Structure formats: C-alpha cells, structure tokens
Amino acid sequence: MNPLVYVVIFGWIPFVLFLFRWMPTQKAVILSFIIAWLFLPVVSFELPGIPNYTKIAATCYGILLATIVFDIKRFSSFRFSWLDVPMLVWCLCPLPSSMTNDLGLYDGLSGVFYQVVTWGLPYYLGRLYLGTLDGLRRLATYTFIGGLIYIPLCLFELRMSPQLHRVLYGFHARSDFTQTIRYGGYRPTVFMEHGLMVGAWMMAAALIGIWLWKTQALKQVWGIPIKWLVIVLLLANILVKSTGAILLLLVGLFILFFSTRLRTSILVLMVIGAISLHLYLGVTGNFPGEQIVAVVSTTLNEERAQSVQFRFDNEKILSERAREKIVFGWGGWGRNEIYDKWGKRLTITDSLWIIAFGIRGVVGLIAVMASLLLPAIAFMQHYPVSIWNHPKVAPAAALVLLLILYTIDCLLNALINPIYILACGGVAGLIINQTQTKNQIKPNLVQIRTQRTLRD
Template sequence: MSPQAQLVMIAWLPVVLYLFRIFPAQRAVVISFIVAWLFLPQLAGFSFPGIPDYERMSATCYSILLATFIFDVQRFTSFKLGWLDLPMLIWCICPFASSITNGLGVYDGLSQTLAQTVAYGIPYFLGRIYLNNLTGLRHLVIAMFIGGLIYAPLCWIEVRMSPQIHRWVYGYLDARKFAQTIRYGGYRPTVFMQHGLSVGMWMATATLIGIWLWRAGVIKQVWGISIRWLVAVLLITVVLVKSTGAIILLLLGIMIMFTAKWFRTSFLQLLLIIGVSSYLYMGATGVFSSERIAQVVSGLATVVDQGRANSVGFRMHNEEMLSEKARQRMMFGWGGWGRNRIYVENWNGDLVDISITDSLWIISFGINGAVGLIAIFGSSLLPAFSFFWLRYPASSWFKPKVAPAAVLSVIITLYMVDCTLNDQPNPVFTLASGGIAGLVLKEPEKKKLKGDHTVVVKHSLAQHRQKQRRLTQIRS
C-alpha cells in the first residue's frame, strides 16, 4: 500500500461526513457507495482489533453508519424487520453456526459473522433504510449510469495501454492478476476494480440502465448530450471490455426489457430466477456428472469459441469435486480456513490444494452449506421476484416513476446469474437488493394515498353530521 493510498483511505471518512453535510441523506449514501466502488484503491486499508479490516467498502459502511448517527439518527428507528429480510439475516449469522458445528469455536464464529455482516449485511441494511422508495432507487440508478459514463474513457485507455491507471494514481498494481487481463489479443481493463470481470459487469449494467431509462423516457439528456448517443458509447465500451459473460447478461437484460414493453409480461425474468434456482439445486445435489458437463461444453462450443467453452467445462469439473466434499457438511458447510477446499498429497508427502473456486455459489455452499447458499441467493432473488409478483407487474415497468426500480430488479437477477459462474462481490448490487426489499415491504404509494383520502373523507363527513346536529338543536 502506497502513501497516497493510505492518505485516501484516511481521508475517506471525513469526505463521507461532508457528503452528508451538503447533500440529502439518500444522495449522500448513493454518492458514497458509487465513488468508493469505482475509485478507492484496491488492497489498501488498516487493521483494527475486534472489527473487520478498514478497506474501501467497509470504510464506506463504517463512515455512513457514523454519519447516520450524527446527522440522521431517526433513520435507524424507521427500520422494521420484514419477511424479505430473513435471507440476509440468515446469511449474516450462518458463519457462527458453521464455526460451531465444525468445532472452530465461538470466537471464530463471532469473527466470521461480523466480517460477513460488514461485507453484505450493512450494505443491504443501508439500502433498506435509505433507498426503500421509488425516488431513492431512481437516484441509485442514475448514479450507476453516470458512473458507467465516467468509467468509459478510463476503459478505453486501459484497452489500449493495458491496466495501468491504478498504478499511475496509487503507485502499485496487483501483478498476480495481470496475466488475466490479456484477452483476445488485447487487454481487458480493470481500472480501480479487483478484476476485469467486475468492470465488464459494471459497464453492462450501466448500458442496460441507459437503454431502459431512454426507452422509458426517464431522462433525455446528461451533461447536455442526448442519452441515445451516450448509450451508443456504453455499448461500444462493453464490447471493448472483452467480457463475454457480461455481454450475454446484457443481451438477456435487453430481452427481458423488450418482452416487458411489448408483451407486458415478466415471464423471462421469472424463467431466469427459476433457472438459477434449478442450477443451484442440481449443483448442490450432485446432478451434474462428467457426462452432463461434457454435453454442456459441446453445446456452448456452438455459441462461443472452444476456449471459452472449455473454460466453463473446467470450472464445472472443479465445482463437481467441491460440491461432493461440501455435501459431507450439507447444512452449514465446512466453515473457514480453507476447509472447504480439496487437498492431495504431492510426491513429497505435503498436502497441496488442487481446487479452484471461481463462483460465489460453490464458495458459499462449501463454507456455509445449503443454508448459506439458499440465504445469499435468496437475499437478491426473493426481492426481485416479489417486486414484479407482489407490487409492480411488467405492465408498469415503463412508467417513468417505476422504470428505475424495475431495471434494478432485473439487474440484481442478472447479478445472481453471474454469481453462478464468478465470485465478484459488488456491494452496490447488495445495496440495491436492500432497496428493492424495502420498496416491496412498504405499502405502495397509491394505496397509501387512497387510504389517506378515505380517512379525510370520513373525517369530513363526521364534521358535517356534527354541524347538522347543532343546527337542528338550535332550531328546536
């Protein structure tokens, strides 16, 4: 960690407090998360006893919680635990059960629980209390779109000159992952993120948001430039980023969007949620055999190049072995310290780790078992499903007020699809999941207005009757 990276991390807390001072609370939260995710340094931070390390996203969570205590303390009392919050609650406390059932002790369980709560629980909680209405989600969506626009020229630079911006600004680069940035005869940008896959997912998300807001008429210009030209810029950037998975997810999102617009149905999103759930079930129960994996690889080879298909096949073979071991601790997994991984003895008699864990689902299943696996995916898929099933059907998705929330529900679904293949945590998506859950749990605005109107009418009728009685008494 360089001196400038240390300075930025130290200065970030007062910067967040200042944002709460000059902006409304909703906007301050959104700006803090977006700026931290896009621009704060990697592999930088400080260790303090008793709490998870102070790194870029935990620093953001700590700072926002402190700012809330100082400037907006009543916000905490507005939170009421709802049924949609149960998956995230279980995910946060599940490490304790994993540690206890594996004999790792109470201290380890509390430590792992605290780390998981900071990484996932606090962003979700902040989304619940700050972004639980259509206005808050609109702020988040527009900020994500603008973040993608700002990142676009940085991606172009790294596509041409290799990932160097982090080194230019902060003085160092994670050289261990540099080989993974070479793709299709060029470079895959990382900018200030941990991996090119994260950049690809972010740019695909920003592009989908731009298309959706454009078609729904939510915004027409940004910085005086027509949104259609900005969307074109983002589309070109997504291709240049060279992330095949992100491009496929973008196409899926566009298909869901146009199906909702033309046919007024969310069937494709529902199908995607069922598909992810089925994949997790088959992976966790051992349905994927070597023969079925070979069939998947041969099928993929007809859509993408053979190298990418073989890469997916390699991952699935690894996940088959890891899933077999995870099923030995089916409920709560193996706990931490690499106990979920596979080790064999080498020629020297030493244990060597031969497993490769690329996807969030197999990591969650191995460490926290079936309970953790269901909880982490349910914390995003359940709010997304409830959004269109209980509150806002597809027929309302292109109304300007609803469109930002609708595209977010699709995005967190696509993110869960990505998590079946990759492990690229993004707290902004967790923040969005909390916001969608809060929106679903609240009474819809129309019903609120209708209820308030009913109360007013009843009160007016009562006053009218009292006046009539008084007049009758006076006359008599």
C-alpha cells in the same frame, strides 16, 4: 503502495461526513458507495477486533457515523420484515458453521462480523435510505453516470494496459497481470480488482441507460441527449472484452423488451426458475456439465469450452466435498477445498454459489440467493411487468432485473459488488414501506397504469 493510499482510505470516513453535511442524505449515501467502488484503492488493512478495513468497510462505517451525527432519527424508521430474513440468516450463518466444525466461538463471531460488514451493512443502508421509487431512480441514474465516467479510463487502459491503479496508488490491484490480457490486447481493470468487475459495471450502466432512454425516464445527461451517451456506452461494453457481461446485457434487454411488450412476467419467472434448478442440480451432484460444454464449444469457441469444462469439473468435486457437511458447511480456512497429500490445493473456487455451499452449507446458499431474488419477486407482485416501461417505475425495474442478472453471474463468478447489495436493500425497503401503507399504493398503481395506457 504509496502514502496516497493511506490518505484516501483513512480519509474516506471524514469525506463521507462532508458529503452528508453538504448534500441530501440519500444522495450522499449513493455517491459514497459509487465513488468508493469506482475510485478508491483495492486494499485491505488488518485491524484488531474488526474485519479487514477496505473501501466498502470505510464507506459503511462512514455512512453509519454520518447517520448518527446528522440523521439519527433515520434508524427509528427501520421495521424488520420477512424480506429481511434471508440476509439476516446469511449474516449469522458463520456462527453455526464454525461451531459445527469445532472452530470455536471467536471464529464464528469473526465470520459474522465480516459477513455483516460485507453484505449486511450495504443491505441495511439500502433499506434505510433507498426504499422509494425516487431513491432507486437516483441510484440507477448515478450508476449510469458512473459507467459514462469510466469510459475514458477504460479506453486509456485498453491502449496503455491496466496501469491507472499502479500510477495513482503505487501497486497493481491484482498480482496476476496475465489475467488482464484478453483477445490479443488488454482488458481494463481501472480501480477494481478484476477486469470482470469492470465489465459487469459497464454492463449494468448500459442496461440502465438503454431502459431509461427507451422509457424516457431520463432524457439527457450533462446537456447531451441520452441516446448518444448510450451508444458510446454500448461501444465501450464491447471494447472492455468481457464476453459474459455482454451476454448478460443481451439477456437482460431481451427480458425487458419481451416482457413489457407482451405484458407478462413469465420470462422473468422462467429465468428465476432456471437459477433455482441450476443450484438444485449443483447441490445434488446432477448438473449436466458435459452437455453445456458441448453447446459452448459449438456456439462460441474451444477455448471458452475448455474454461467452462474446467469450472464444472471443479464444482463437481467441490460439491461432493460440500455434501459431507451439507447443512452449515465446512466453515472457513479452506476446509471446503481438496488438497493432495503434500497440502497443495487441487481445486479452484470460482463461483459464489459453490463458495457459499462449501463454507456455509445449504442453509447459507439458500440464504444468499434468496437475499438477491426475493426482493425481485416481491417487486413484481407490487409492480407488474406490464408497467415496467412507465418512467416512474422503469429505473427501479432496471435495478430489479440487474439483481437477477447478478444472481446468474454468481453461478459463474464470485464478484461481490456492494452496489447490487445496496440496490437489493432499496428494493426490499420499497416493498416493505408500501406494504405498510397498502391503502396508499393502490391508487398510485391505478394512476401509473392509466398514464401508461394513455401514452401508448
């Protein structure tokens, strides 16, 4: 670790203040999150009395401080709503988890503080700043541009191996370098912790780009027609070698085109229903893992099937362990896992759902999943799928679908991405703001439907 790490990570808060002073606050919030996520070092500093200081913690602290200094009236615009309940429960869940496991009040409050910084603050800032169609459009656009900026960096690491983080900051973001090797070559990690995160980011950028192009919500970037940029981004998605991300991209595009073509939300609701069924079967211990492994072995390859089998075997054991403390879970300190008589850990927690279930119980699991899915469901009630191809609605619709795809990914991986949490808060804010001005939104929807019909 070289001195640049300290300069960048501790200088990030002043830089965020500079962004707020230099540009509109909404744009400053979005750029602060995206730049931090894409380029700041993967590092965690232990500070007394507060959660570890990371790039996302620095971003949240910086934006909160900038809001106090430059935009303090913004705080008064927040109105608590039922859509905020799941995130509130998820953030407070560590307290009863610790107390019911005799871990003490301090442990519970520390867990709450960590949960607030990791999940609550990005959601809250999305609620404050992105609760409009224009705000979500800006977030979608900059996510797409962020994917474009990552293309040359990914290409470099495909050829030279994941070295950018080491070259710039003096150490590899992930100690296990073998996980960067995939299909006889390298899988880029750039300035993220894992290649899967890069694959998920490029997938999100590609899906947004395709939908903005198809709906003509965005026609060019840097003077280049968006069509050519989307093609290059799709090629980059293939090259980063993240099979799961590519499958999610295909699923997302099929949902978008099928749903808007037939003007029905049935497919979106079926996916949400399938997620809920997966969670129910996993929690109750009735998940059909063997059948799914057989399908994967037939459709993909034996290596992927063995990986899936290993994951499902672990989750079955961990689910049994979690059901012993089913309400609020086992709390922290690895109590949710299985160990041999010498203290060696026998299980691996890969997916967010089993981590949430084991540590925070069924209350925490429902809370975190509802935090991601309820804003998407509410969005469909206010903006039917039939108008998702309207240029004004399309960017927000793409983000909503990405929230659903991210929830699917949480069934397999535990990749916490603050951009999705920020978008989740923005979508919730959009619905809450429009519910409070219900009489104003109806004419807008009529106008949007009329414009779409005339264009079609």
